[in-house]
Amino acid sequence: MPSTNPKSTPAPRPGTPLTVLVDAEFARDLTVLMRTGMGAAQAVGEAVNIVAGAYANAWQTGRIPAGVAPKIVGFDIAPPSTARNESPCAAQGCKRSVTQPVRGRPRRYCSPACRVRAHRSRKVTER
Structure with missing residues (x-):
């Protein structure tokens, strides 16, 4: 079983610019998210939010030890809400x-x- 990462670095402070190398796979994935009308920064933020939520849930429920990266094998998508407003x-x-x-x-x-x-x-x- 993998152990927690002893060399984890602290997250950047809010408002700090973040530089990311965009390879072909990242560009393809970003293009998919941006088809919804999001800008690049918002799409990256949304993707990070989804993955971070899955990690936090795995750690909080005790399925994976805290600090160990869980393997995400699936996800669920809710249909668009017609009840809103x-x-x-x-x-x-x-x-x-x-x-x-x-x-x-x-x-x-x-x-x-x-x-x-x-x-x-x-x-x-x-x-």
């Missing part, structure tokens, strides 16, 4: 969802047509 339309009988704005008043209806339908329905019940 969405709520059901308030119009009776409508099954669509309403995408909520980041700021401002929450929307109640999925479309102007549903808003008018709900208004007319309320007016009929008030009579």
Whole structure:
């Protein structure tokens, strides 16, 4: 069993520039991450965050001794969330969802047509 690395170096301080040699494999992997719209620095940060999270989890759960690099053999990907910033339309009988704005008043209806339908329905019940 591998032992912890006695020659580990401290991590650079936040804000310190980091120089990395970009070989063909690194460039290929970086290109894949950047297809999501991330910049190079953000893509590297995301990749490091994922790997560091896996290491920390392996150490915290005791599956691997702290300081020993675990071998990552798989991963799981969650499907894109459709529930984020969405709520059901308030119009009776409508099954669509309403995408909520980041700021401002929450929307109640999925479309102007549903808003008018709900208004007319309320007016009929008030009579």
